[in-house]
Amino acid sequence: MNTNKTILITGARAPAALHLCRLFHSTGHTVIIADSTPYPLSKASTSTDYFYEIPSPKWNTKESIDALLSIIQRHHVDVLIPTCEEIFYIARYKEIFSPFCHVFVDDFHKLSLLHNKWGFIQLTANLGWRVPATYKINNEHAIKTMIHEAPATTPFVLKPIFSRFSDKVEFITKEAAIKENIVDKSNYIIQEFIPGTQHCSYSIAQSGNVLAHSTYKTEFTAGLGATIAFKPIDHAKIEQFVEHMVKELDFSGQIAFDFIVTENGDAIPIECNPRATSGLHLFDEEIVSAFLNAKIDQPLTPKVNAECAIRLAMLVYGLPYVKSKQKRKRWLQVLRSYPDIMYSRTDRKPYFYQFFSMYKLWRESVKHKRTMLEQTTHDIAWDGEPL
Incomplete structure (x- = not known):
């Protein structure tokens, strides 16, 4: 009985995706990768059998989902494994893929709750775990109370409800928190800073x-x-x-x-x-x-x-x-x-390709006036928009 599977891995730009490709290839499986960037790391790997450039999940969601479905049907894919934030789009349309393959994601409502930093803190607190004191920016009264009751040396953390890589996270002093009009930062939360x-x-x-x-x-x-x-x-x-x-x-x-x-x-x-x-x-x-x-x-x-x-x-x-x-x-x-x-002795090309990939990433970030970290997820990030 043939136990080898055909695996479709999305988010091929990520080092984690490259690692997955190598692991599945080394254990005898067929590996297909897909990404909406033309220069993902795994593209250069000898552990991948096919690469497909697909439309952006964020900006062209329907076209992206259609492209993935076409790949799944064409290659009789057994398992679809997302690795980056395209996971939210795949989870949202999971029922489209499920008749054809196993989709290695949970339901969209669970993922969206966990991805939402405010929702996650509320869930964790309700389960009885200690969490940082956290308030939405629109709760001005609670924020002022928290700030004024804190010692003068206590810093605070400002972060978007949806973000990644600690992008746009700010550490602010009590004095700055009092002076700054943080209420203008919509879709942010403020947390107590916990040393550690x-x-x-x-x-x-x-x-x-x-x-x-x-x-x-x-x-x-x-x-x-x-x-x-x-x-x-x-x-x-x-x-x-x-x-x-x-x-x-x-x-x-x-x-x-x-x-x-x-x-x-x-x-x-x-x-x-x-x-x-x-x-x-x-x-x-x-x-x-x-x-x-x-x-x-x-x-x-x-x-x-x-x-x-x-x-x-x-x-x-x-x-x-x-x-x-x-x-x-x-x-x-x-x-x-x-x-x-x-680097891998049996798969050396990605080591050298990463320099080209990072150069292209840098060029795109300069062109669009984004940081390199912002550029890495610009076309796949999900920030709570309706899907």
């Missing part, structure tokens, strides 16, 4: 059960939010939270959370990304079984030495760490010793 270190989790779940899980500490980032170096750690409270949330939602698919871990070890959830994140890089071929609905008795976890980094990003965003006496030594250590996510 950021940790992230990535998990795969099926019908409320965690099939695979990784936790890692954020040391180095692209901008404020996107982690670019990874080393697995154990954190019981984070694992407990993930299991609880997945069970309560009866969740299926990929799901990731951000936490602030305080000095006493308490893990406070602050955001959710209901999609693939770089925590996927910490797994090897065994995680393929979690995507194929295989029987898994105990959640899969990364090997102890499964550390890795995106070295180009470490260099591009390395200046603040080089300038810091406290962080320079650690930055150099990670840069030298962590294996590069892009």
Whole structure:
């Protein structure tokens, strides 16, 4: 009996998608990739059998969905796996794809609730977990009360309800919060700032059960939010939270959370990304079984030495760490010793192609006057618009 599958992976621009392509290819499956950018990383990989450039899910939603359906029917795709924010568009029109293949996403209403930073905080608090004091910007009275009751040295966090990579997140002092007319920032929330270190989790779940899980500490980032170096750690409270949330939602698919871990070890959830994140890089071929609905008795976890980094990003965003006496030594250590996510002895082209891909990304960002991080998701981001 032939157990090999045909896998369609969207969001081929993401390093996580490249990693998935390599894992599925190495385990004998046919790999098809699709993206609305013409220069995604995985395009250069020998682990992919076909690449399709599709219309933008954000700006040409119907055409994008139609293109994916055509690919699925043409190649008799068995599993569709989104990796980036195109997941929201695919989830919204999941019923179109489901008769032809397994769509590795949960229902749209669950994903939209988790993606909404205000909705996620409310859900988490209702489940009994500690969260930062959080208010919508339109709740002016509650915000003023929170600010005035806080100590003078307490900072606050302003963030859009829909965002990614900590894009447009602002840390403001109490004095600035009092003076600034933050009510004008529509679709924002304001949170109390909780001192601690950021940790992230990535998990795969099926019908409320965690099939695979990784936790890692954020040391180095692209901008404020996107982690670019990874080393697995154990954190019981984070694992407990993930299991609880997945069970309560009866969740299926990929799901990731951000936490602030305080000095006493308490893990406070602050955001959710209901999609693939770089925590996927910490797994090897065994995680393929979690995507194929295989029987898994105990959640899969990364090997102890499964550390890795995106070295180009470490260099591009390395200046603040080089300038810091406290962080320079650690930055150099990670840069030298962590294996590069892009490089593979059996699949070398993406390592070189990434420079071209980043150059094209930079050109587009300059042309449209966006940051490079904004440009990476401009055509696939979903910010709560009706679908």
